[in-house]
Amino acid sequence: MDKSNTITLQLDKDKVSKMKSFYVENIVPTRSEFVNFAMKNNNLSITVYNSNKAVFQGKDAEYESTIWAGENLSQIWKYDKDQIGSDEVGTGDYFGPICVCAAYIQKKDIKWLTDLGVNDSKKITDNKIIEMAPKLIKRIPYSQISLSNEKYNNLVEIGYNQAKIKAMLHNQVLYNLQKKIKNDKVLTVVDQFLTERKYFSYLEGNDNVVRNIHFETKAESKYPSVAAASIIARYSFLVKMNALSESLGATIPKGAGHEVDNFASDIANKHGFEKLNGYVKLHFVNTKKLNLIEEKED
Ligand code: MG
Numbered sequence: 093m094d095k096s097n098t099i100t101l102q103l104d105k106d107k108v109s110k111m112k113s114f115y116v117e118n119i120v121p122t123r124s125e126f127v128n129f130a131m132k133n134n135n136l137s138i139t140v141y142n143s144n145k146a147v148f149q150g151k152d153a154e155y156e157s158t159i160w161a162g163e164n165l166s167q168i169w170k171y172d173k174d175q176i177g178s179d180e181v182g183t184g185d186y187f188g189p190i191c192v193c194a195a196y197i198q199k200k201d202i203k204w205l206t207d208l209g210v211n212d213s214k215k216i217t218d219n220k221i222i223e224m225a226p227k228l229i230k231r232i233p234y235s236q237i238s239l240s241n242e243k244y245n246n247l248v249e250i251g252y253n254q255a256k257i258k259a260m261l262h263n264q265v266l267y268n269l270q271k272k273i274k275n276d277k278v279l280t281v282v283d284q285f286l287t288e289r290k291y292f293s294y295l296e297g298n299d300n301v302v303r304n305i306h307f308e309t310k311a312e313s314k315y316p317s318v319a320a321a322s323i324i325a326r327y328s329f330l331v332k333m334n335a336l337s338e339s340l341g342a343t344i345p346k347g348a349g350h351e352v353d354n355f356a357s358d359i360a361n362k363h364g365f366e367k368l369n370g371y372v373k374l375h376f377v378n379t380k381k382l383n384l385i386e387e388k389e390d
Contacts, residue, residue, distance in 0.1 A: 099148040099157040102168060107160060108144050169206075170314035174198045176269055177281040177317030178262050181325040183254060186348040186356065186378045187371055188333045190244060190257065193236040193325035194265040196273050197317040201232065210319050214312075218330055225327030228320055235268035237261050238328050241371055248375045255286050259294035266302040280304065283311040283318050336371055344371075348378055357383040 103111070108128065112119075115131040115138065122130045122139070130139045135151040148157040178194035197205065208224055209216070216224070228234075239261060247257055262282055270276040282291075284307040295301045311318040337344045340359065345351045360368055360382055368374065 097150060097153045099153045101146045101148070101157055101161055103140075103144045103146050103160065105144060108140055108146070111138070111140065111146070111160060169202065169316050171279065171281075172199060172202050172316070173279070175279045175281060175315060175317040176266065176273075177283070177311060177315045177319070177321050178265055179283040179312055179318050179322035179325055180258055180261065180285075181322065181329045183258065184348060185329075185346050186352045186373060186376050187241075187344045187346070188329060188336060189238040189240055190261065191236065191238045191325045191328040191332065192258070192261040192265050193234055193321040193328070194262075194269040195228070195317050195320040195324060196233040196269055196278070197320055202316050204231075205316050205320060210316060210323060211313060214322075216323065216326075221323055221326050221330060225323055228324055229327075232320055233269065233273050234321065234324055235265040235272060236324055236328055237265055238332055241373065242369055245369055245374045248373075254373075254375075255290070256294040258285060259291050260298070262291075263295055263298065263300070263302055266305070267300045270302060276302070279306060281306045281308060281311050281315045281318055283322070284309045340371075348376060353378055353381045353383070361385050 112129055115129075118131040118133050120130050120132045126141050126143075128140045128142050128144075131137065136153060136156055137149045138146055138156070139149075140146045146157075146160070148154075174197070176194055176196050178192065180190060180192040182188050182190040205228075208227060209220070210224065210228070239257065244257065248254075266280060266282075270278075270280070280302065282305050288305070288307050291305075291307070292301070308314065312322045313319070333344055333346070342355075345355050356368060356372060356378060359371065361384060365382075365384065368379075372378070
């Protein structure tokens with residue numbers, strides 16, 4: 093068995109008893125007083141300690157641990173008091189807007205949020221986002237902005253880079269939300285995408301700059317506010333992408349890969365290159381890779 097493939101999960105009591113009955117046929121005896129139970133089959137061994145820590149080993153460790161982590165009853169947040177967090181979506185996608193959201197999470201909402209299955213939106217399927225986000229939006233104070241492709245391309249044309257655009261959008265949603273909840277003292281976290289110094293340098297000259305921000309990378313897995321914000325932002329992005337797809341009568345592919353190049357080339361060839369201004373981020377290298385059919389005179 094490949095011992096290098098080891099994954100450790102912190103579970104809760106309910107999950108552990110579920111696991112124990114699930115693997116009942118594969119349970120093996122153990123002599124350690126710290127071990128609750130251990131199981132073993134050809135491709136997997138699991139040791140569950142009395143502390144509810146589970147160690148998965150072997151070829152199937154990754155897959156099998158995702159199943160148990162998936163229900164996520166025991167998401168552990170780094171900070172579990174009142175907080176604002178912001179995150180953005182769409183920055184790596186050639187098609188579609190950039191959506192930025194800030195969410196306000198109070199201590200009393202965190203259990204509800206965790207039970208709902210809120211964690212990093214990148215780990216949640218689109219269908220699940222569409223199911224969860226309306227529940228969040230109904231209960232949680234938030235502020236959200238989607239920047240259309242047309243506006244985005246205009247900003248790039250007058251010299252803004254994407255980081256500056258993101259900084260301005262984050263600042264705007266944070267400002268709006270602090271005003272909405274009438275509290276600018278609460279911990280405010282931004283999922284970090286650049287240095288603090290750079291962030292504020294992009295906001296120079298702006299009248300309403302939100303200061304005292306805590307920047308942290310991977311904040312969506314540590315702060316429930318950032319996780320909620322990333323889900324709402326992702327939801328807005330999906331809704332906007334659906335509308336764009338409908339207007340083209342074809343499903344727009346996400347990301348910035350080969351499929352996207354082909355799709356964009358088709359749009360340009362069918363409707364003219366100018367059409368793309370309302371759909372893509374023109375400064376992406378994808379624009380140079382378009383396969384445009386020259387118009388022939390006959
Ligand atoms: Mg982020």
